[in-house]
Amino acid sequence: MNAIPPLFDVARVRAQFPILSQTVRGKQLVFLDSAASAQKPRAVIDAMVGAMETQYANIHRGLHWMSERTTDAYEATRDAAARLLNARDRHEIVFVRNSTEAINLVAHSYGRGIMKPGQAVLISGMEHHSNIVPWQMLRDAHGTELRVAPVNEAGELDMAAFEALLADGRVGLVAITHMSNVLGSYTPAERIAKLAHAHGAKVLFDGSQAIVHRRVDVQAIDADFYCFTGHKLYGPTGIGVLWARRELLDAMPPWMGGGDMISSVTYERSTWAEVPHKFEAGTPAILEGIGLHAAIQFMEGIGYDAIAAHEAALTEHALARLSAIEGVRVIGRAQDRGGVVSFTLDRAHAHDVATLLDRQGIAVRAGHHCAEPLMRSLGLDSTARASFGIYTTPDEIDVLADTLGRIREFFA
Amino acid sequence: MLAMPQPDPFLQPEDPTAAAAIAAIGEDLALFDDWMERYQYIIELGRKLPPFPEAWADDAHRVPGCQSKVWMEAEKRDGRLYLAGASDAAIVAGLVALLLRVYSGRTPAEIIATEPVFLKEFGLLEALSTNRGNGIAAMARRIRDAAAHYA
Numbered sequence: 001m002n003a004i005p006p007l008f009d010v011a012r013v014r015a016q017f018p019i020l021s022q023t024v025r026g027k028q029l030v031f032l033d034s035a036a037s038a039q040k041p042r043a044v045i046d047a048m049v050g051a052m053e054t055q056y057a058n059i060h061r062g063l064h065w066m067s068e069r070t071t072d073a074y075e076a077t078r079d080a081a082a083r084l085l086n087a088r089d090r091h092e093i094v095f096v097r098n099s100t101e102a103i104n105l106v107a108h109s110y111g112r113g114i115m116k117p118g119q120a121v122l123i124s125g126m127e128h129h130s131n132i133v134p135w136q137m138l139r140d141a142h143g144t145e146l147r148v149a150p151v152n153e154a155g156e157l158d159m160a161a162f163e164a165l166l167a168d169g170r171v172g173l174v175a176i177t178h179m180s181n182v183l184g185s186y187t188p189a190e191r192i193a194k195l196a197h198a199h200g201a202k203v204l205f206d207g208s209q210a211i212v213h214r215r216v217d218v219q220a221i222d223a224d225f226y227c228f229t230g231h232k233l234y235g236p237t238g239i240g241v242l243w244a245r246r247e248l249l250d251a252m253p254p255w256m257g258g259g260d261m262i263s264s265v266t267y268e269r270s271t272w273a274e275v276p277h278k279f280e281a282g283t284p285a286i287l288e289g290i291g292l293h294a295a296i297q298f299m300e301g302i303g304y305d306a307i308a309a310h311e312a313a314l315t316e317h318a319l320a321r322l323s324a325i326e327g328v329r330v331i332g333r334a335q336d337r338g339g340v341v342s343f344t345l346d347r348a349h350a351h352d353v354a355t356l357l358d359r360q361g362i363a364v365r366a367g368h369h370c371a372e373p374l375m376r377s378l379g380l381d382s383t384a385r386a387s388f389g390i391y392t393t394p395d396e397i398d399v400l401a402d403t404l405g406r407i408r409e410f411f412a
Numbered sequence: 413m414l415a416m417p418q419p420d421p422f423l424q425p426e427d428p429t430a431a432a433a434i435a436a437i438g439e440d441l442a443l444f445d446d447w448m449e450r451y452q453y454i455i456e457l458g459r460k461l462p463p464f465p466e467a468w469a470d471d472a473h474r475v476p477g478c479q480s481k482v483w484m485e486a487e488k489r490d491g492r493l494y495l496a497g498a499s500d501a502a503i504v505a506g507l508v509a510l511l512l513r514v515y516s517g518r519t520p521a522e523i524i525a526t527e528p529v530f531l532k533e534f535g536l537l538e539a540l541s542t543n544r545g546n547g548i549a550a551m552a553r554r555i556r557d558a559a560a561h562y563a
Contacts, residue, residue, distance in 0.1 A: 347502075352501050
């Protein structure tokens with residue numbers, strides 16, 4: 001008898017997500033849209049409800065028991081996030097609403113505050129709009145340049161072109177996804193950071209997708225900025241993390257002014273609180289912060305080795321099943337990729353595919369996935385996208401593939 | 413010399429009134445017990461739409477607010493509003509066909525009097541109104557705006 005428990009028991013994981021037992025249109029829910037937002041485990045739900053029921057007050061201000069306890073719970077999330085990213089120092093963790101806010105913060109505080117007009121920001125050809133638009137706004141307001149490193153046929157960053165765009169030494173910041181939300185491709189973060197630094201640039205990674213699927217070590221990557229959002233990491237909406245090197249945060253001016261970010265205020269002038277608080281104006285998302293702690297602990301409890309192995313097997317299974325369906329084309333064939341699979345079906349619009357899948361209880365995303373420039377470079381208006389999480393099963397992928405096989409006949 | 417006659421892009425009504433068209437659509441959809449079959453039927457309707465002139469598949473004819481593309485044109489003939497429409501998505505094209513069956517060739521007064529609630533009642537809009545809409549609700553609004561303009 002085998003007494004060793006399996007490394008990863010997906011049934012036990014699923015049992016922790018109450019929503020997964022729901023039926024949709026009379027069918028068992030098959031949720032393949034985790035890259036847009038992931039479902040929440042019981043631990044996250046309980047942490048937030050528990051805080052509201054037993055331990056809630058505004059933080060960082062009160063001299064009373066409830067405020068101190070709530071402050072402790074909220075600040076414990078900072079320690080957990082620092083641990084998750086292997087940050088040197090808990091003060092390098094800035095709480096934000098989401099990755100979008102994190103990138104906008106860097107575009108304002110580092111972009112306008114530290115970068116000089118004439119310097120360039122280098123992004124890739126597979127960015128989410130949240131890592132394009134803030135740099136366009138910086139360009140238009142501050143006179144920086146926006147450069148785009150192309151993506152090759154397989155859906156990987158073209159490293160030769162990337163390096164060539166750094167060559168003139170004018171790039172002040174490389175801002176790049178760590179994993180594409182459309183193609184599933186990882187970018188080689190260590191190489192990118194090394195090249196950026198060799199050419200005098202800082203580097204920011206948008207880790208919104210990557211951190212859900214693999215261990216991230218900002219020191220091993222040698223990153224300067226790294227951000228992620230809580231709601232894709234099985235945590236609540238409205239809370240995310242910007243990590244940055246302490247010396248950068250110290251040098252950067254604050255972006256938003258208000259309460260909690262000041263040291264003192266007079267009508268003549270205000271002085272800023274210490275890092276990270278000078279970037280955290282106003283009452284933050286307290287309950288969501290507490291929920292994020294539970295999400296991080298949940299991930300740590302399962303462990304990234306088990307998560308990565310489970311999802312690699314799922315992705316391999318999905319690529320094999322989908323590729324075997326006549327008329328289905330998988331978009332993106334990167335060597336190093338994760339559980340996000342975009343595809344098209346011949347003669348069918350992605351909206352048709354998603355609508356028909358939805359009737360069978362299967363949730364996928366269809367559209368441009370907030371990455372219009374990438375879609376245009378692929379010559380596509382839209383794709384359907386199935387994305388996997390820790391609770392996804394091979395059976396669900398089979399349901400998707402079998403249903404797609406039926407749908408294909410509609411358009412044959 | 414005889415010019416090749418161009419097919420009329422505007423849909424001719426097959427039912428006597430908008431209300432009769434809605435009733436007929438309801439009966440047709442009720443023939444299917446499965447949503448996959450129902451959509452197969454709807455896709456078929458879209459394929460049978462009168463050919464939409466390529467020159468009209470432009471931004472000026474585009475119904476905004478949807479990721480799948482929807483185009484339409486309206487023309488008044490003998491006091492009635494005739495409609496043409498198309499979409500790049502098959503299901504949406506089928507829904508365009510349903511809208512045209514109800515509204516094309518009716519008087520502005522009849523169009524204004526006919527609310528597009530039948531889409532919701534038949535379970536068609538709810539399925540597609542999510543994810544920023546499929547343009548069908550927007551197209552129904554535009555048809556009724558055109559009727560108000562001509563009324």
